[in-house]
Amino acid sequence: MEQVAIIDLSAEKVTCQDIPEEVLRLYLGGEGLNAYLLYNHLPPGVDPLSPDNVLIFGTGLVSGGDVSSSRFEVTAKSAEGEGGFGTSNSGGFWSAELKYAGFQHLVIKGKASRPTYLWIHDGEIEFRDASFLWGRDTYESQELIWDDLGSQQVQVALIGQAGENLVRFANIMHGLKRAAGRTGMGCIMGSKMLKAIAVRGTKGLNVNNPAQLLEIYADHYRQITSTKIYPVISRYGTLTIFCVQNQSGMISVKNNQYNYFAEAEGHLDDEIFEEQYKTKTLACFACPLRCSHRYRIPSGPYTGVWGEGPEFYMMAGFGPAVGNADWDCILAANTLINRYGLDVGSTSGYIAWLMELWQRGIIDEKDTGGLNLEWGNKEAILALLHQMAKNEGLGGMIGQHASQSAKIIGRGADRYLYTQRGMMHESPQNTRASRATSLAEATASRGSDHLKGRCALEFFAMPTEILAKIYGRPIASDFRSWDGKPWMAVWTQHFTTVVDSLGYCKFATIYPGSTHNLGYKQFCETVNAIKGWDVTVEELMETGERIWNLERIFIQRETGILREGDIPPAIYFQPQPLEPLKGEKLVRDEYNRALDEYYEIRGWTKEGAPTKETLERLKLDREPSHLI
Numbered sequence: 212m213e214q215v216a217i218i219d220l221s222a223e224k225v226t227c228q229d230i231p232e233e234v235l236r237l238y239l240g241g242e243g244l245n246a247y248l249l250y251n252h253l254p255p256g257v258d259p260l261s262p263d264n265v266l267i268f269g270t271g272l273v274s275g276g277d278v279s280s281s282r283f284e285v286t287a288k289s290a291e292g293e294g295g296f297g298t299s300n301s302g303g304f305w306s307a308e309l310k311y312a313g314f315q316h317l318v319i320k321g322k323a324s325r326p327t328y329l330w331i332h333d334g335e336i337e338f339r340d341a342s343f344l345w346g347r348d349t350y351e352s353q354e355l356i357w358d359d360l361g362s363q364q365v366q367v368a369l370i371g372q373a374g375e376n377l378v379r380f381a382n383i384m385h386g387l388k389r390a391a392g393r394t395g396m397g398c399i400m401g402s403k404m405l406k407a408i409a410v411r412g413t414k415g416l417n418v419n420n421p422a423q424l425l426e427i428y429a430d431h432y433r434q435i436t437s438t439k440i441y442p443v444i445s446r447y448g449t450l451t452i453f454c455v456q457n458q459s460g461m462i463s464v465k466n467n468q469y470n471y472f473a474e475a476e477g478h479l480d481d482e483i484f485e486e487q488y489k490t491k492t493l494a495c496f497a498c499p500l501r502c503s504h505r506y507r508i509p510s511g512p513y514t515g516v517w518g519e520g521p522e523f524y525m526m527a528g529f530g531p532a533v534g535n536a537d538w539d540c541i542l543a544a545n546t547l548i549n550r551y552g553l554d555v556g557s558t559s560g561y562i563a564w565l566m567e568l569w570q571r572g573i574i575d576e577k578d579t580g581g582l583n584l585e586w587g588n589k590e591a592i593l594a595l596l597h598q599m600a601k602n603e604g605l606g607g608m609i610g611q612h613a614s615q616s617a618k619i620i621g622r623g624a625d626r627y628l629y630t631q632r633g634m635m636h637e638s639p640q641n642t643r644a645s646r647a648t649s650l651a652e653a654t655a656s657r658g659s660d661h662l663k664g665r666c667a668l669e670f671f672a673m674p675t676e677i678l679a680k681i682y683g684r685p686i687a688s689d690f691r692s693w694d695g696k697p698w699m700a701v702w703t704q705h706f707t708t709v710v711d712s713l714g715y716c717k718f719a720t721i722y723p724g725s726t727h728n729l730g731y732k733q734f735c736e737t738v739n740a741i742k743g744w745d746v747t748v749e750e751l752m753e754t755g756e757r758i759w760n761l762e763r764i765f766i767q768r769e770t771g772i773l774r775e776g777d778i779p780p781a782i783y784f785q786p787q788p789l790e791p792l793k794g795e796k797l798v799r800d801e802y803n804r805a806l807d808e809y810y811e812i813r814g815w816t817k818e819g820a821p822t823k824e825t826l827e828r829l830k831l832d833r834e835p836s837h838l839i
């Protein structure tokens with residue numbers, strides 16, 4: 212039976228409970244069960260940084276039991292933006308380890324009286340003094356924890372200085388690059404004086420039909436490794452997206468002023484990274500895709516800097532978004548961001564915004580403490596990053612106040628700040644030309660979210676017959692058309708929610724646009740072999756819808772912001788300036804009509820609230836049910 216541990220940091224007390232089968236089947240695990248636990252355990256209306264906020268860690272339902280299913284989700288009331296649904300997930304090894312240690316979810320309440328780390332091993336949970344770790348970065352801290360516990364097999368999820376200093380967009384990190392980013396889960400962890408959670412488990416999994424699971428595992432392995440995307444992703448990882456997205460005119464350049472970055476040509480690409488920097492290929496637990504890299508900078512001012520990653524988001528966020536075409540600077544920033552535990556999207560987004568304010572003369576050296584914020588100024592980029600993490604200078608002010616910092620600066624600075632639900636718009640993204648993706652990202656629970664809203668198949672001009680087969684309804688092939696796109700957005704949001712509740716990595720699924728990767732059918736196979744259930748594709752789809760609606764009523768309860776929070780940043784309604792998508796933009800009336808249709812499909816009111824009938828249909832009318 213899967214277990215949840217309720218951990219009270221204030222009283223240093225742990226209570227363990229079996230997860231009722233009924234709750235497990237309704238919400239699965241990972242994001243879904245985290246959402247259930249948050250809705251049930253969080254006292255309504257609390258300040259995100261108060262001890263009353265609840266920080267929940269959850270492994271996916273099948274984590275540790277299938278290929279590429281190693282993700283864990285962290286959920287709380289958000290530290291970033293309007294204080295709504297905060298959630299984020301990370302790959303690596305921690306998730307499977309927690310499962311093997313006997314827990315699927317941890318509900319962390321209260322606040323420790325001193326820096327603390329949790330040591331979880333085979334059903335035991337210990338509170339340990341973390342004073343010797345406080346003030347240290349994530350790389351150092353993990354090594355010190357290994358020394359303290361006498362084993363490098365211990366997996367650690369932790370915060371760096373950014374989380375300790377309550378930076379609103381601090382991450383929870385794991386390993387050298389794995390990050391639960393967005394919505395400031397690291398900030399919440401820091402507010403609880405919780406430095407780390409170290410885990411080691413040897414208990415194995417509870418599997419209903421082990422022989423069948425082994426066969427399924429082998430099938431899924433073969434399936435993932437025989438797709439067309441496999442050789443590319445296992446060599447370059449997400450860096451391979453960069454050139455395609457830049458040359459398609461779908462990238463944010465200089466804080467979204469442009470959509471193509473000519474300076475990147477011949478400088479920023481995946482092959483240059485491989486030839487000049489890459490030292491190793493790495494993977495998460497049981498993942499044949501091995502999309503990750505280790506690197507070392509061989510020469511120049513950052514000689515010897517090493518780390519893991521970077522992802523497309525780092526490359527684009529610290530590249531074109533801030534007007535920089537220098538790989539060394541991107542990699543140096545990547546190492547710092549992982550050591551401090553900062554979110555890539557928000558950190559680079561705020562730096563890009565400050566650079567545009569400088570360009571327009573809205574801020575000058577008096578505001579920056581002497582830093583010259585010209586586009587691509589490497590020293591300034593890295594200096595702001597240090598400041599954010601350490602809460603010093605202008606960067607420190609941004610880290611503490613995030614979207615409120617536009618008000619602090621004044622002088623019309625808010626005009627160039629692109630946030631949604633008060634959270635920094637994902638800085639590298641510029642998908643305004645694509646209708647389903649714009650809608651699905653903007654209506655995502657945490658706002659501006661490609662991990663929930665990217666409708667990759669929209670970009671490939673696939674025949675309508677194939678799209679209809681996948682989505683079950685007619686969808687236009689042209690990414691500029693709205694026909695069928697509200698449904699495509701809804702379908703994608705439910706799919707990604709199920710993926711994040713089961714614990715799969717999205718790259719092993721059809722999410723990146725590879726229709727031969729894992730989908731609902733394969734998810735059912737694994738769930739049924741592990742749990743002995745008889746779930747169907749339809750049931751899983753409805754589960755995705757249930758979780759999505761639960762998050763929505765959480766947002767309604769905690770913020771009251773519904774329809775007005777579902778609109779993309781203002782820049783999406785302005786035309787793209789450069790080819791090949793010159794002139795493309797969203798049109799407000801069209802977007803609003805699509806939003807109406809999206810609400811109608813969902814069974815929501817015109818204001819964006821789930822109706823009573825919808826809540827009853829999804830068995831949400833009983834929440835909070837307090838079954839855990």
Ligand code: SF4
Binds near residue numbers: 280493495498500502
């Ligand atoms: S595809 Fe990459 S991020 Fe996903 S599980 Fe595999 S190695 Fe990890």
